[in-house]
Amino acid sequence: MRIDRHFTQEGSSPYSSIELKTATSEIRNPDGSIVFQLEGVEVPDSWSQVATDIIAQKYFRKKGVPLALKPVAEKGVPKWLWRNKPVDNAGDDTREYTGETSALQVFDRLAGTWTYWGWKGGYFDTEGDAQAYYDELRYMLANQMCAPNSPQWFNTGLYWAYGINGPAQGHHYVDYKSGKLTRSKSSYEHPQPHACFIQGVGDDLVNEGGIMDLWVREARLFKFGSGTGSNFSSIRGEGEPLSGGGTSSGLMSFLRIGDRAAGAIKSGGTTRRAAKMAPALILNQDR
Numbered sequence: 056m057r058i059d060r061h062f063t064q065e066g067s068s069p070y071s072s073i074e075l076k077t078a079t080s081e082i083r084n085p086d087g088s089i090v091f092q093l094e095g096v097e098v099p100d101s102w103s104q105v106a107t108d109i110i111a112q113k114y115f116r117k118k119g120v121p122l123a124l125k126p127v128a129e130k131g132v133p134k135w136l137w138r139n140k141p142v143d144n145a146g147d148d149t150r151e152y153t154g155e156t157s158a159l160q161v162f163d164r165l166a167g168t169w170t171y172w173g174w175k176g177g178y179f180d181t182e183g184d185a186q187a188y189y190d191e192l193r194y195m196l197a198n199q200m201c202a203p204n205s206p207q208w209f210n211t212g213l214y215w216a217y218g219i220n221g222p223a224q225g226h227h228y229v230d231y232k233s234g235k236l237t238r239s240k241s242s243y244e245h246p247q248p249h250a251c252f253i254q255g256v257g258d259d260l261v262n263e264g265g266i267m268d269l270w271v272r273e274a275r276l277f278k279f280g281s282g283t284g285s286n287f288s289s290i291r292g293e294g295e296p297l298s299g300g301g302t303s304s305g306l307m308s309f310l311r312i313g314d315r316a317a318g319a320i321k322s323g324g325t326t327r328r329a330a331k332m333a334p335a336l337i338l339n340q341d342r
Contacts, residue, residue: 063187205280
């Protein structure tokens with residue numbers, strides 16, 4: 056791809072023309088007690104308090120951001136695009152961590168990761184095109200000219216920017232080299248970037264693709280910031296016969312489980328609750 060610059064200049068920071076401010080973001084209970092508070096939040100001066108609250112309360116990484124980072128050299132990747140990892144203190148495994156406090160950190164990790172993936176996939180004609188893509192995206196994010204979906208804000212760039220990772224969570228991605236669907240080996244190297252899902256549910260209690268398996272799949276989506284709807288068309292109604300001789304408990308009894316799960320899981324691991332829909336209660340004409 057060839058990327059033309061429209062808002063930035065080569066060799067200059069995309070933030071050079073943007074005034075910044077510091078603000079406080081908080082959530083209070085009706086009785087005035089504080090649920091969440093973060094002072095010294097750095098955002099563009101043009102941002103409203105609502106925009107400031109959303110990025111501070113929902114999308115800042117609250118823990119695990121190393122105070123000291125070092126780049127990881129990677130052959131064939133420009134130095135400015137190398138990913139980072141934590142620096143050990145005093146040569147041991149003791150590391151100091153904090154959370155994100157600046158919107159610029161978020162813009163950098165998002166745009167940087169997208170650029171890194173694009174470079175690895177061979178999308179850019181030249182290194183200059185990759186740099187232009189990186190700068191233009193950061194400028195547009197800072198000026199609210201574009202924005203990704205919630206899971207991108209939550210997950211994208213945590214591995215590239217900070218070296219944050221964890222055990223595999225059951226996600227898959229398409230390998231850019233082979234074009235094949237591949238199971239992720241970690242949490243954030245290939246994170247969950249998609250927002251909304253409609254999941255099918257088979258008329259089965261415990262097997263893969265069935266009713267109880269749905270709650271596991273939904274928990275995975277909720278944890279990483281996505282919402283989900285479900286197509287319950289195939290589930291038999293209350294009182295319909297079962298193969299063992301009994302009768303079905305009906306859909307509503309199972310929906311109570313899903314409702315409790317959605318209310319309990321903090322979407323993206325922060326203050327945002329999961330979104331759950333059950334719009335597809337379609338009558339099965341064969342029953």
